[in-house]
Amino acid sequence: MSSLEEFARYPKTGRFLAGRVRSALSAAERERMEALVAETEVLEHGRRVIARGQTSDHSTMLIEGFMLRTLVADNRRHAVSFHVPGDFVDLHCFALQRLDHNIDCVGQVKVGYVPHDAIVQVMRDDPQLARLFWFSTLLDAAMHREWIMKLEQLTAPRRIAHIFAEIWQRLEMVGLAQSDGFDTPLTQIDLADMCGATAIHVNRAIAELRKTGIADFRRGRVVVSDRDRLEEFGDFNPSYLYADEAPAAEFSQRRA
Amino acid sequence: MSSLEEFARYPKTGRFLAGRVRSALSAAERERMEALVAETEVLEHGRRVIARGQTSDHSTMLIEGFMLRTLVADNRRHAVSFHVPGDFVDLHCFALQRLDHNIDCVGQVKVGYVPHDAIVQVMRDDPQLARLFWFSTLLDAAMHREWIMKLEQLTAPRRIAHIFAEIWQRLEMVGLAQSDGFDTPLTQIDLADMCGATAIHVNRAIAELRKTGIADFRRGRVVVSDRDRLEEFGDFNPSYLYADEAPAAEFSQRRA
């Protein structure tokens, strides 16, 4: 079943775990998952869906658009991860209760809300689906770990290449990438928050990527002519994204 | 009930979630938890408990000693988090199946093994305990997020102060800290792997902490005379550790 068909059939949750273990979900579970979304809403750019320290009686499924998971220190925003459609972005707060971070919209966003009562029910009578919920939150942990390493390892231009490669791959998993790149509402300022660099330095880093022909970033779109080159420059090894059909061999370090 | 009594009664799992939501566990659940540990083992320094890419049919409870969660890139080890007794260190691999990182022993370590079959049973008939397992893995994600931010925000001396503050607090939660500091088998090289800095630079950073009287680190022990000063220097706000009884007010940024 193609991503498009799946999304047509399940317009609110059809991208959840798409390209990963979605195939483990039975038709009944997909139906149930879709029914979990009590209501949907369209949010404007910059809207903070949930703020650090808050508790919530529901969690948020990202249906369309981009989000950033952020922390703030000394009046500087740090983005610790980003999110694409299909991500159950703040499922964390179901188990954690109060949240330790913020979830911010980038561009216009469509979300669905899942009451925690309904998740409690799932944990009672569908341990298999519950385990997949758990899995989806641990994906965030795995991505955090990769970011920590790349932050320590890479210079700004390479780190941006890594971020581009990750976004591209994740959009691809949910059927939202093109063959020559992808669309994104992220600004250079957002990228700076993701890199832990200043917007000025990110600008120079992007200029270098453009000059060397690795990637071209303009407002709203990233274009790449040679994907392998991008991924090699950013030392990108997608194993931490837990995509379907990743052979064990590819899981080891790309550069042995 | 003191930490010592709890650990005497439950010698394998008495520190699990101690200082956090352990109080949410009923006596029956504590007994069940203790019984989950099928066998224990003592491991020597440097032993890799589980390696990136592996799957496992059990998870590991850290009973005594320290561990590091590591990734390797370009022959450089990066520690993305550390672990103290009571941590269910590789519970991640229950939901993730194959693991994206390594778990390494620092110093001599005592561990307990929990078969995944037993965890499946818990998910079937004790959703409350299952939710606490989930919670414990999300703690790691929260700590990763804080590390990302601190890595971007702090210089090496401050980052080391932050790491000392975190270790101290976490040891305290499981009853293993002293009033003037704590014992740890970590070396300057380990600290460098945790900071994303070279051992040489970490050495200079530690020298600065010593000179300014903020902290004294010698093989096996960290001594601090003024804890508030350490925490302020490292911009340490413990809310991300989800300790018990954290009032909502303390959850907001310390430096507003």
Added chain:
DNA sequence: CGCATCCTTGAGGGCCATCAAAATGCGTGG
């Protein structure tokens, strides 16, 4: 066409990496 936001460019300085080398501490075995 004015304003806000985002992007671009330049100069100077600090943190940390790298290379090189030496001193200290600790366990082992003679």
Added chain:
DNA sequence: CCACGCATTTTGATGGCCCTCAAGGATGCG
């Protein structure tokens, strides 16, 4: 008790990445 090997800790010099401060240009929207 000393000699030895080994890991760890310490010190110095040079250079690169990225920060800060400052200002100008482009883009999009009402």
